[in-house]
Amino acid sequence: MRAPLSWLREYVDLPAGETGRDVAAKLISAGLEVETVERLGADLTGPLVVGQVLAFEELTGFKKPIRYCQVDVGKANGTGEPQNIICGATNFLVGDKVVVVLPGAVLPGGFAISARKTYGHVSEGMICSARELGIGDDHDGILVLPPEHEVGTDAVELLELVDEVLDIAVTSDRGDCLSLRGIARETAIAYGLPLRDPALLDVPEPNGEGHPVRVDDPGCDRFTARTVRDVRPEAHSPIWLKRRLQKAGMRPISLAVDITNYVMLETGQPLHAYDRSRLSGPLGVRRARQGEELTTLDGVKRVLDAGDLVIIDGNGPVGLAGVMGGADTEIADAVEAPSPLGQAQGTTEIVLEAAHFDPVSIARTARRHKLSTEASRRFERGVDPQAAAAAAQRAVDLLVLLAGGTADPGVTQLGRDGGPRSITMKADHPDRVAGVAYGWETVVRRLREVGCTVTGTDVLTVTVPSWRQDLAEPNDLAEEVIRLEGYENLPSTLPRPSAGRGLTERQRLHRRVGRALAGAGYVEAPTYPFLGPAQLDALQVPGDDPRRRTVRLVNPISDEEPALRTTLLPGLLEALRRNVGRGGQDLALFETGLVFLPTGEEPSPVRLPVTGRPSPEELARLDAALPRQPRRVAVVMAGAREPSGWWGRGRPAGWADAVEAARTVAREAGVELTVEAGRYAPWHPGRCAALYAVVRGEKRPVGHAGELHPRVVKALGLPERTCAMEADLDLITEAGTGPVAAPQVSTFPVATQDVALLVDGQVPAADVAAALRSGAGELLESLRLFDVFTGEQVGAGRKSLAYTLRFRAQDRTLTSEEVTAAREAAVAAAAERTGATLRA
Structure with a gap:
């Protein structure tokens, strides 16, 4: 809604020095959203005056018509002599009043005017068009003024070229602010000033002498009809009316239409004017019959729906109620050729409609026909039902004043008053x-x-x-x-949690995991929780895989992703691909989030009542209908894991980095992961690690890590050898022992022992490490695999695994005998459980 400050001052006596920005600040403080304050004419300087064309000479020999004009500007030029001006327009005659800008003036846009020689003559100024003055887009001809304005009058004041306009974004619940009346009320409240309400008018009582109206649908609860006779068809809208409409963002059309638009902007009540001579019988309101046709004022023939509310006469629909009128009964302007009786032809009798319609019905009609109008915008947001009679009276008064009409004494007012x-x-x-x-x-x-x-x-x-x-x-x-x-x-206050309440251990673990991965060089990339079959196909997920069983959304954002995710990898891999496409090279992303795993046995959700709080039983049934929603953690990486530089060569990210990311997560929960070779889509079958943890005394799979399958990499457009890890964070949390204790630092020295063991090539290194750890006992501080060797030296089908064992006691310095005994016990346990032998 655009509100000119000059118009606003008619209803509120604002302080003289108050600017548009000052008013905007007050309205913003009161909760309205003022987007901009447009300063009209801020870069305009005079002299700009009313002139009268005394004579002109048609210049020939040029590509377009050129006139050399003599224009009377009164005393504005200081001499009283006519100004000689070159003009390229031809839409004026001798004696017409025009807007003249004299040398020394500056027009909007920084266009400075000076006397200059052109087309063989000196032009002492310019005759202006509407676009050159910044009051419209018409540039086909110059602006011709009504003849009553005196020569030499200041055109800046006459055309109200200097003003400030507040552009307000009105929310859907504040339909009252789609009018100067509503904005003026908010302004008056903000300044603590009285309001001159434009809707407070003396309105005659309804009688049975007005234009007959029949309302047959509850979608219209109020209908006022007024008639104005003897309207002069040749009457034009005065400059002040046109300028107010233009400043408010509307285009002047004709006097009758301009008056209805003006009253709508002023009071917020949309009106419609009918040519009474084109109406057949009484007006009525009803629902359209399916398939009925109506040609609206925009010239489009529309096929009506049974849900449309229409205005009818004896011949059928004459308008879409609250949206747009029909072309058959529109107001006709005076034609150039007079009638045989010497009178101008055009509309002389006007029937005004001011009604109140159901907002939902109007909104549906406007959307059904893709026809959003100023009237429908107001009815959708709510129009004051009590303002219809006053708005109709205001339009009647203006038609009498500006068009020379006579108000018919008949007043028709139908409707039901719902009361306050x-x-x-x-x-x-x-x-x-x-x-x-x-x-x-x-x-x-x-x-x-x-x-x-x-x-x-x-x-x-x-x-x-x-x-x-x-x-x-x-x-x-x-x-x-x-x-x-x-x-x-409003004071800034922080919520006060109850004593003893804070983050749960599960929440703290999730935060620790995020910090640990971020510290390891990963960047968190939250993604949308939506999934489509094409993404699972690209990941090579088998048809019978549980990840194919998804929860489908009733109203998905995208038809390509109609379900909730069962894995975090599609979103993360898409984020990785997008970053690579935008120039990223060395990338490492992570996400923690929920996945949705239906079993297919969930009961149908219960429809909750809206009249009161659901019962505990209803809430329990609703919860039972939800799928299982475990929290997962996933990482993806591509490019260099360690960059090259002056310090040496870098290293590309590999499957071992994905496994280490899983171990980083597990360490935050105090969980020791067991890593074994695995086969699981979308990972490469020879470079996939299955991750296990002991949960409630049972070894259970908690995730997978490794390098993606080449076909998956190709299908998703990812860099070669992209790696990923996904693990069940809830299972890892369950496997943990609670809060992770801070490590104890011993002041006693460490004893380091290396051991190389020969085992069968099919024995997992993790099994050997577990055996060493169990045999070494409590003196073992850490164990690390630092070498894997295969070759002729160790024999076919066998491999050598070299471990570093660190021993330390918390209360003493270990003797060599204690260290040797612990090492031998560890080797013995490995030999017993995995068949390992010491390598010579």
Whole structure:
């Protein structure tokens, strides 16, 4: 909604020095969203005056028509002599009044005017078009003024070229602010000034002499019809009316239409004007019959739907109610050729419609026909039902004043009055909502300022005004008090949790995992939890894999991703691919999030009531219908894991880095992972590690890590040898021993022993390490595999595994005999459990 400041001042006596930015600041503080304050004519300087064309000479020999004009500008040029001006327009005659800009002036856009020689003559200024003045887009001809304006009059003031316009983004619940009346009310409240309400008019009582109307549908609860006779068809909109419409963002069309648009902008009530001579019988309101046709004012023939609300006469539909009128009954301007009786032909009798329609019905009609209009925007957001009669009276007064018409004494007003709406609210309710002690007086004063009638002390009975359709419950009233007192005055308070409550151990673990992965060089990349069959196909997931069983969304954002994810990898791999496509090379991403694993045995969800709080049984049934939602952690990486530099050669990311990422996660939970060779899509079958942990005394798989299959890499457009890891964070949490204890640092020296063992090539290194660890006993501080060797020296089908064992006691220095005994016990356990032998 565009609100010119000059128009706003008609309803509120703002301080003389108040600028548009000052008003915008007040309105923003009151909760309105003022997007911009446009300063019209800020770069315009005079002299700019009304001139009269005395004569002109047609210049020939040029590619376009050129006129050399003599224009009377009065005393504005200091001499009183006519100005000689070159003009390329031909839409004016001798004697016409035009807008003349004299040398020394600057037009909008920084266009400086000076006397200059052109087309063989000196041009002493310029005759202006609407676009050159910044008041429209018409550049086909110059702006011709009505003849009543005197020569030499200041055109800047006449055309209201200097003004400020507030552009306000009106939210869907504040339909009252789609009018100068509503914005002026907010401005008056913000400044604490009285409001001159343009809808407070003396309206005659309805009688049976007006144009007949019949309402046959509850979608119209109020209909006012007024008639104006003897309208002069040749009458044009005055400059002030056109300029106000232009500043408000509307295009002037004709006097009758401009008046209805002006009153709509002023009061917020849309109106429609019918040519009475084109109406057949009474007006009516009903639902359209399926397949009926109506040609609207935009010239489009529309096939109506049975849900459309239409205005009819004796011949059928004449307009889409609340959206757009029909072409058959539109107002006709005067034609150039007079009638045989010497009178201008055009509309001389006008029937005005001011009605109130159901917002939902109008919104559906506008969307059904893809026809959003100024009228439909207002009806959708709520129009004051009590303003129809006043708006019709205002339009009648303007037609009488500007078009020389005569108001018909007949007044038709149909409808049902639902009566005022009342809301009961405790007087301290706004205080409890805002956490501020406003007090009874402030609450009552603010509610009365917005137009409410308030009675009561501890419990208030608030009667809301007809123009505030958005006030329906106590919280709405509390919001009015809070916004008018100023959101910026609300204190900043932090919530106070109950003693002993904080993050759960599960939440703390998730945070530790994120910090650990970030510290290891991974970047968190949260992705959307949606999945499609094409993504699972690209990951080579088998058809019978449980990950194929998904929860389908009723209303998915994308038809390509209609289900909730069962794995984190598709989103992370897409993020990796997108970053590579934008120039990324060495990438390492991670995410922790939920996956959704239905079993197919969940009961159908229960439909919860809207009249009250659901019962515990209903909530339990709703929870039972939800799929299992474990939390997962996943990483993906490509490129160099260790970059090259002056310090030496780098190293590309590999499957071992993916396994180490899993171990990093497990260490935060105090869990020791067992790593074994595995086969699981989408990983390469020879470079896939299955991850295991002991959960409640049972060895269970918790995830997989390794290098992706080449076919998966190709299908997804990923860099070669991309690696990934995904693990069940909930299972890892369950396998943990609770909070991880800080390591104890011993002051006694460490004893290091290396051992190389020969084992069968099929024996996992993890099994050998587990055997060594169990045999070494409590003196073993750490164990690390530092070499794997295969070759002729160790024999076919066998491999050598070399480990470093570190021994230390917390209370003493170990003797060589103790270290040797622990080492031999470890080797013996490995020999017994895996068949290992010491390598010579």
